[in-house]
Amino acid sequence: MYKLLVRPILFCFDPEKVHYFTFSLIRTISKIPGFKSLFRSLYVINDKRLERNLFGLKFCNPVGLAAGFDKNAVLYNELANFGFGFIEIGTVTPKGQEGNPKQRLFRLKDDKGIINRMGFNNAGLDAAITQLKKNKGKLIIGGNIGKNTQTKPEHYTKDYLECFNALQPYVDYFVLNVSCPNVGSHAKLNDKDYLLELIGAVQNANATFSKQKPILLKIAPDLNNSQLDEIIELVAETKLDGVIASNTSTDRTGLKATQAQLKEIGNGGLSGQPIKEKSTKVIKYLADKSNKAFPIIGVGGIHSAEDALEKIEAGADLVQIYTGFIYEGPSLIKKINKALLK
Numbered sequence: 001m002y003k004l005l006v007r008p009i010l011f012c013f014d015p016e017k018v019h020y021f022t023f024s025l026i027r028t029i030s031k032i033p034g035f036k037s038l039f040r041s042l043y044v045i046n047d048k049r050l051e052r053n054l055f056g057l058k059f060c061n062p063v064g065l066a067a068g069f070d071k072n073a074v075l076y077n078e079l080a081n082f083g084f085g086f087i088e089i090g091t092v093t094p095k096g097q098e099g100n101p102k103q104r105l106f107r108l109k110d111d112k113g114i115i116n117r118m119g120f121n122n123a124g125l126d127a128a129i130t131q132l133k134k135n136k137g138k139l140i141i142g143g144n145i146g147k148n149t150q151t152k153p154e155h156y157t158k159d160y161l162e163c164f165n166a167l168q169p170y171v172d173y174f175v176l177n178v179s180c181p182n183v184g185s186h187a188k189l190n191d192k193d194y195l196l197e198l199i200g201a202v203q204n205a206n207a208t209f210s211k212q213k214p215i216l217l218k219i220a221p222d223l224n225n226s227q228l229d230e231i232i233e234l235v236a237e238t239k240l241d242g243v244i245a246s247n248t249s250t251d252r253t254g255l256k257a258t259q260a261q262l263k264e265i266g267n268g269g270l271s272g273q274p275i276k277e278k279s280t281k282v283i284k285y286l287a288d289k290s291n292k293a294f295p296i297i298g299v300g301g302i303h304s305a306e307d308a309l310e311k312i313e314a315g316a317d318l319v320q321i322y323t324g325f326i327y328e329g330p331s332l333i334k335k336i337n338k339a340l341l342k
Contacts (some may be wrong), residue, residue: 002329015105015114023075030078039081043330045337050085054295054317055214055241057140057172061085063308063336066299066320067144067175067218068116072123073131080138083333088320089128090144091177094162096124097148100182106265110256112303113272114323115265116248117182120146125166132170143171144218146183153188157201164202168209176202179220179247181269190220192230199238214241221246221278221300225285232290242295244320245282249275272323276301280314287315303328305339312340 010018029035050061064086070076073089080087099121106115122128128143135141145163147156164174176198178189188194199215206212217240219231235243248269252262255274279300286296298316302308303324311319324332 002331007327007329011107011109014103015107016102019105026075026078030081036078036081039330040083043081043083043334045083045334045341047337047341049341050337052085052318055173057214059085059140059318061337062312062318062340063333064088064142064297064318064320065325066322067091067142067177068118069322069325071121073128073141076131076141077134077136077138080136082330083337084139086140086142086172086318088142088144088175089132089171090122090175091120091146091180092122092125092128092143092163092167093120093146093148094125094159095148096122096127097150099149104268106268108255108257108261108270108272108274111272111274112323112327113255113270113274114326115268115270117266117268119149119182120180125163129166129170132167135170140172141170142173142175143167144175144177146177146180149183156188156194157198160198161201161205164205168206168213171213173214173216173241174202175216175218175244177218177247179218181220181248181250181267192234195234196238199234199240203238216240216242216244216297218244218247219282221249221275221282222251223282228282228285229289232286232293235290235294240294242297242317243286244297244299245286245316246275246279246300249278251275251278271300272327273301273303276303276307276310280310283311283316284314302336303332305332305335308336309339 052059052062065084067088067090070089076087100117100119104117147159151159248271283298295317297318298311299320302321308319
């Protein structure tokens with residue numbers, strides 16, 4: 001029904017406006033008596049065999065929603081009714097910011113992809129905490145954190161620490177987002193020496209809390225093998241809890257979209273089917289080269305149960321969807337979980 005009826009209508013309109021319209025629609029429908037139970041009966045699978053234990057957390061199933069969809073933590077309670085095992089909110093920055101100028105979100109329909117240059121648009125830390133206080137504890141919540149666009153390089157760590165310390169009581173795990181291509185200059189964020197400094201500072205902050213939270217690093221799909229070797233060394237050196245592979249890509253190789261279309265769209269991070277193989281290769285390299293030394297959350301181009309199984313066979317312990325959720329609809333989560341049970 002979603003692909004035949006709902007998606008064709010939604011895809012007639014501006015992607016960003018549709019995003020907010022869909023949020024409002026889900027929230028409104030979920031308030032109608034009986035609809036939460038209806039969604040859960042349609043999409044949720046409760047089966048002990050789907051449970052995963054990673055970095056001290058028990059996930060009811062291994063299929064999560066990637067960061068960027070529920071940036072401000074306003075819909076995670078309702079989204080839980082679609083069968084997700086965990087939801088990652090954010091990217092959250094200390095101060096609210098508008099992000100990059102519109103239009104900044106584009107569909108590549110023939111490629112089943114999306115290009116975005118949102119630029120960490122979010123309502124800020126205080127707004128996220130207000131929403132997270134409404135957590136009904138239905139599932140695990142991850143906090144994806146970043147820096148404000150206007151923050152000077154010497155203050156990057158301060159931004160991450162501000163987010164970490166404020167969100168620590170309200171989320172179950174953290175993701176340091178250092179690989180988003182849409183936040184202006186981020187060269188420093190990819191420097192190994194700086195990452196050692198950042199991770200060390202966040203881990204020291206974590207140690208001051210009675211209940212410490214897992215910390216993961218989100219990496220780009222465009223890293224070469226030498227850079228991936230550095231990531232493996234970094235994880236070993238800092239004892240990071242895990243890696244999310246991967247973020248969006250700046251590569252435009254092999255797209256069905258014409259050069260004229262791509263020129264009109266401009267720069268931004270590419271997600272969806274076009275980065276599926278690239279993301280899977282990164283996962284496999286990290287898993288094989290490290291001898292599966294750390295957990296990996298696989299994300300990038302998952303549009304079917306087969307795509308998810310491919311990521312898991314490559315070495316992912318959990319998977320996340322985003323663009324696939326938009327193109328395939330909420331039934332995708334159930335299809336993945338059913339395939340895992342088989």
